[in-house]
Amino acid sequence: MIWNQLTSIDQIKEIDAESAHRKVIILKHSTRCSISTSVLNRLESNWKESDQNKLKPYYLDLLIHRDISNKLATHYNVEHESPQVLVIEKGKCIYTESHHGIRYEDLPEVGQKTTL
Template sequence: MNWNKLTNDTQLDVIKEESAEQPILIFKHSTSCSISAMALSRMERNWSDQLGVKPYYLDLLANRRASNNVANEFGVHHESPQVLLIRNGECVYDASHMAISFAGLQQAV
């Protein structure tokens, strides 16, 4: 799995533009949380590029401002860990904690 790093809020405009061409996944990860580490590992183990989704990884501890702006921009309540599926500039699916799964993402795509 090849993560694209989301490190600043100016990337959100790019993500919204890209999401017109293909779905975008944003994985908000807390590097100090064992639940977040487990959710990340499960996503990576099950990932398939054939899904056609471009994945972004956001270390929310290192990039708190970008994390807050993701929540505001896409109208979701901040959670950690959290995944958001962006299509045509809007969040069409989000899940957090133990609800994060590749199967859930597949259904949303």
């Protein structure tokens, strides 16, 4: 799994633009949280190379970039949680899940769905 690091609020505009062509997944990760580490490990160990064609993965370190997390919450109208996965399509959050609800099995399914 090749993560794109989310390190600037300005990247949110880029994510919106990219999501017009391919869905984007954002993992909001806390390096101090064992649940978050477990989620990260599960995603990385189950991720298939072909998933990269459906979902472009972004990684946000919450401890370093809480300001970006706050901006994501307001920009996509979602409640902040950690760990949290957002799937963005056409500039909108079409899927969000947190904690133990984050399951790799759900992500490819989300990547194949189309929305209005």
